Amino acid sequence: MSKYLLNKFLFTVDRDPELVERYREEPRATVEWWEAEYANRILGCHTGESSTWLRFDDTEREALATHDYPKLFELGAHPFLTLTLFIAVFERDYAEPLGFQLEYARRLSHHSLPYPDIAT
Amino acid sequence: MAEVVAVIASTHHPFYYRASTSTGEDRPPFADEWVRKVEAFRETLTRARPDVLVMVGSDHFHQLWLDNMPQFLVGKAPFYDANFSNEEREFGLPRMLFKGQEDLSAHLLRGGLDLGFDLAFSNELRIDHSITCPIITRRPQNDLPIVPVYTNIFAPPLPRPQRFVQLGKAIRELVESWPDDRRVAVIGTGHLSLELGGPRQFGPHGPDPEFDRKAVEWISTGDIEGCLSEVTLDSLWNPGNATHGFMDFMLMMGVAGEGRKADYVDTYDLFHTMEAYFTWYPNGGGRS
Numbered sequence: 001m002s003k004y005l006l007n008k009f010l011f012t013v014d015r016d017p018e019l020v021e022r023y024r025e026e027p028r029a030t031v032e033w034w035e036a037e038y039a040n041r042i043l044g045c046h047t048g049e050s051s052t053w054l055r056f057d058d059t060e061r062e063a064l065a066t067h068d069y070p071k072l073f074e075l076g077a078h079p080f081l082t083l084t085l086f087i088a089v090f091e092r093d094y095a096e097p098l099g100f101q102l103e104y105a106r107r108l109s110h111h112s113l114p115y116p117d118i119a120t
Numbered sequence: 121m122a123e124v125v126a127v128i129a130s131t132h133h134p135f136y137y138r139a140s141t142s143t144g145e146d147r148p149p150f151a152d153e154w155v156r157k158v159e160a161f162r163e164t165l166t167r168a169r170p171d172v173l174v175m176v177g178s179d180h181f182h183q184l185w186l187d188n189m190p191q192f193l194v195g196k197a198p199f200y201d202a203n204f205s206n207e208e209r210e211f212g213l214p215r216m217l218f219k220g221q222e223d224l225s226a227h228l229l230r231g232g233l234d235l236g237f238d239l240a241f242s243n244e245l246r247i248d249h250s251i252t253c254p255i256i257t258r259r260p261q262n263d264l265p266i267v268p269v270y271t272n273i274f275a276p277p278l279p280r281p282q283r284f285v286q287l288g289k290a291i292r293e294l295v296e297s298w299p300d301d302r303r304v305a306v307i308g309t310g311h312l313s314l315e316l317g318g319p320r321q322f323g324p325h326g327p328d329p330e331f332d333r334k335a336v337e338w339i340s341t342g343d344i345e346g347c348l349s350e351v352t353l354d355s356l357w358n359p360g361n362a363t364h365g366f367m368d369f370m371l372m373m374g375v376a377g378e379g380r381k382a383d384y385v386d387t388y389d390l391f392h393t394m395e396a397y398f399t400w401y402p403n404g405g406g407r408s
Binding site: 004007011014015042073082083098102104106110111113114119120 | 186187274275318321358
């Protein structure tokens, strides 16, 4: 299991407006493209110096491909990264201010302390 | 030597900018009172007549990332661009540019290393809302050079609370040994109880009002010992999953000093998290 790689997906997609839109419209294709082309990039190195070993397991890939943010919480993805990206993806679909954020909280309401470990 | 003319600690609510600049139907009902409180707090900095600002905050996975994560980092650059695209998108924050006070950065780095803090540094640092929010609220004219100091309150493993207090004490000592006659304010922002991306987020109040009450008491009375006796890395998960940002308040208590009561205290109970504002005048100069 790679919480680090989940976080890397959330981090790199969230900061790129074009990728945010791609992930909203075509989540599975975007996750597959990202895992093939982006997952092994070391962000401070050029592409000839990429890593060789990073990949999602099936559960992680499916959670990202289905926009399943409650599952990402359960898997220990960093909650700030998940929240920020999914606000960008879904907030626009809610008429009320904070409508999506409250729905997000409701969908996690079965969790009690301690929450899943987020250490990477 | 330089003088620390004010020590200022607060929350950094990223929604203030949008709330305070919105008009008509878009203006939330809590905005006017929030603006009034922020402007009164701003006056506590203005009154101290600072020349330079040391700004303590925390990068929220903007420039700093898990492939190379510093625990404590000092910026040393002539300029700092500020705010990131996802902060523009989510909070409506503007792009900003700050001047850096490089010689004070160099002094903090050299002195910090010599005091036993293995500080990271950055010569090209883009800063985020943990530092831009207090500039927007306390120094909107953005006319003073800064030294940014970033702490890791976000990506475990984290330094322990005691270490934040120790670093705060060291920053105070180092600023006061800077061979310069300028007036320095140390401004730091953190969180009270806060939940982000969890089931307790965005409630009508902060997730743990009882923790907030105790936290405000510890800070306003300078009760570092009492605070350290109750606050641990493990305990900070309980008030809310982003409450480790409280350790930046503990750092600022270290800057202000053990047992040092704040000269100005205000709070504002808002949705999601409580706002809290504290000012100390180490030599009494800014008190009126």
